[in-house]
Each structure stands twice: as C-alpha cells, then as structure tokens.
Amino acid sequence: MKNIMPAAIGLQQNRYQVDNRNEGRFTAEIKNKKLDNACKDFEAIMLNKIMSSMRENLPKDGLFAESYGEKMFQSMLDEEMTRQLAHGKGMGLAELLYEELSKKDNTPAGGEK
Numbered sequence: 001m002k003n004i005m006p007a008a009i010g011l012q013q014n015r016y017q018v019d020n021r022n023e024g025r026f027t028a029e030i031k032n033k034k035l036d037n038a039c040k041d042f043e044a045i046m047l048n049k050i051m052s053s054m055r056e057n058l059p060k061d062g063l064f065a066e067s068y069g070e071k072m073f074q075s076m077l078d079e080e081m082t083r084q085l086a087h088g089k090g091m092g093l094a095e096l097l098y099e100e101l102s103k104k105d106n107t108p109a110g111g112e113k
Helices: 005-056 068-087 093-106
Strands: none
Touching: 005 068, 005 093
C-alpha cells in the first residue's frame, strides 16, 4: 500500500504558495477598505459637529419646553443622519482624506515618490 503522506504534504505546500501569492493583494484590499471606512467615519463626525452647532444656535422658544428625551432623540437622529450622509455621497471630505492618506501609505520608506 502506498503512503499518501507525501502527496498530502505536497498539496498543503501548494495551497500555502497560492495563499501567499494572494495574501498581499487581499491584505491591501482590506487595508484600503478600512482606510475608506475610517475616512467616512471621520467625515460623519465632522458633519455631526456641524449639525449640533447649528442646532445650538436655533431659537429655543416654543409652545412646549424641550425635554431631555427629546434632546437625546434629536442627538441620536443627527448622528445617524450624518453617518448615512458620510457613507453615501458625502461632502467629499472623505474622498480627499482617503486620497491623501493612501498616497502617504504608498510612498517608499525613504519618503521619496
């Protein structure tokens, strides 16, 4: 009876070689996706700050006093709205930030282009 171990070891080595070739590409794709999400999250934070500062400057007079629950709900609504805006089309801040950060990430170690 033949020993199947060498064939199994060879198959496992081939699988590792294929994985190593594709690993750099997949790692770069994951890194770019994480950078893109981080840039969009930053844009969402900036939009949220702008929205909250605009709400603070609105007149407070009205028929009913604003309750704590209403303020909390308004804050949560603004946060989700700005997150949806930033992860959609956005203002363009995330795109500019992504372009600049991805350029710096792709430069050689010496800092020369």
